[in-house]
Amino acid sequence: MTYPDLPLPDDPSLARNITHFARALRRAGLPIGPGRVLDAVRAVRAAGFTKRADFFYTLQACFVNRPDQRAVFAQTFRLYWRDPQYLEHMMSLLIPQVQGLNEDRPPEPAEKRAAQGILDAPPPITPQDAEETEIDIDASHTMSTQTQIKTLDFEQMSADEMARARRILSTLRLPVKPLPSRRTRGGAGALPDWRQTLRAANRQGGEVTKFMTRAKRTQPPNLVVLCDISGSMSAYSRAVLHFIHTVSNQRGAGWGHIHAFTFGTHLTNITRHLRTRDVDAALAAAGAQAQDWEGGTRIGACLDRFNRDWSRRVLGQGAVVLLITDGLDRDDAGLLSGAMQRLSRTARQVIWLNPLMRWADFAPKARGIQAMLPYVDSFRAGHNIASLEGLAAAMADPTDAGDKARMMAMMREQSDVMGGKGA
Known part of the structure; x- marks a missing residue:
């Protein structure tokens, strides 16, 4: 596609900075090409750039085409268009030897990706900057090693760290032992x-x-994955689905059939997409089918539909259910409790991975968590690679309940406290 000569804004440095800003977004993981940069310059010229809000939303409309890209865009915009305190914090994230990682506060989602996109290359040099002292920041040796990446939170990873994490996830295995059948064979x-x-x-x-x-x-058991793709679970869902895609395409792991469902406000069967050998194509097709990605959460309604429409088809042969959700549901707790009770009766084992377990002071105070917890066999963290590596041990040992016993004890303490207040 060819573009006619484009009249630039009155200040040529603005067009140059928009170009560099687009490069920073690209390094942070957004798919931006030259055509979008030209469109952005043209849009800014048409909309004007006197107000910061107008400038922000004009560029966002040009560079963002998926909901999960908004956080990266907002953090990069805030950093690039000069918030000095924010730039100082970003430097501390990328150079922990100088100030220490998370010294002031923990990084918000997409901050490290935005910081990496900005600090990976020097800003464009203007005539006014030519005489100033140039400060080079080299963050190439501050990346986490493979061992450190395994303990990093998926939501706090930079673009480079997430790429390394995907490579590690593609090598993980989830073997399972075959189950004894009631059928016999001669010999x-x-x-x-x-x-x-x-x-x-x-x-x-x-x-x-x-x-x-x-x-x-x-007989080999089936694996059924129910993955929450609501707004609070987006980063974790993508990583877990990458791992499930790896398991689906492994031979000799011992699984019969692997079924995968996503849920937010609706239940979506993405099993057929996991059979695609290319993981990027598989997840892109799954994301296109699941229209409620990064939307609201209706866990009870979605699990009820799964029990009604799919449980008899996929939960045979001693199936193991892997439930990935934070349990934050605003629907009727009675519906959620009933759906979980039926799910636990039809599945051989229900393992719940909850990213909220990354917090040391996590407590099961949410109504959704309290409704679901009694009906799972194992309750575990699910926020990094190390937690996914522990899945094989949990499936091999039926007595491994993870943190369920401790969470149930905390629920009983809360109930006793509330009962005492009521008296």
Whole structure:
């Protein structure tokens, strides 16, 4: 596509800064090409750039096309268009040797990605800046190692750290042991096979010369993933679905069928997309189908629909349910409790991964969490790679309940306190 000659704004440095700002967004992970930069300059010229709010929303309309990109854009805009205190904080995030990581406050979502996009390259040099002292900031050696990345929160990762995390996730495995079946097969085993024994005896004139046995068959269990894609869960959902895609395309892990569903305000079956070998194409197709990505949350209604429409189809053969959600639901707690109770009865094991467990002072105070917790077999953190690596151990040991016992004790204490106040 060709563009005609574009009259630039009165101040040529503004067009140059918009170009550099677009490059920073691109380094932070937004897919921005030259065409969008030209459109942004043209849009700013048409809308004017005297008011900061107008300037912000004009550029956002040109550079942002997905809800999950808004946080990165807002943080990068705030940093690039000169908030000195914010720039100082971003430098502390990328250079922990100087000021220490999270010295003043923990980074908000997308801050590190925005900081990396800005600080990875020097700003464009203007004639006024040519005589000033140039300060180079090299953050290339401050990136986390593989061990450190495994303990980083998915939501706080920079674009480079998230890329490294995806490479680690693509190597993880989730093996499972086959389950004993009620069906048997002929051959060496501990069960007597009277029918084959009598048939063999009939061929020998009624004399039993060999005692036939049968052995128990085994069957691979199914894995069913229910992933919350509401606004508070977006970063974690993408990482977990990347991991589930890896598991779906592994051979020899021991799973029968792997089914994946996303839910926010609606339940969406994305199983067929996980069969695509390319993980980026698979997640892009899944995101296009799930129209409620980064929307609200109706956990109870979505789980009720799953029980009604899908449980009989996918929860056979001793299925394991992997539930990824923060449990923050504003719907009727009774509906959510009933849906979880039915889910626990039809699944062999329900494992709940909750990103809120990353906080040391986490307590099950939300009504949704209190309604769901009694019906899960294991309650675990799900905010980083290390927590996903612990899934295999939880599935192999039915007695591994994670932090469920501690959370249930806290719920009983809260109930006793409320009861005492009521008395």
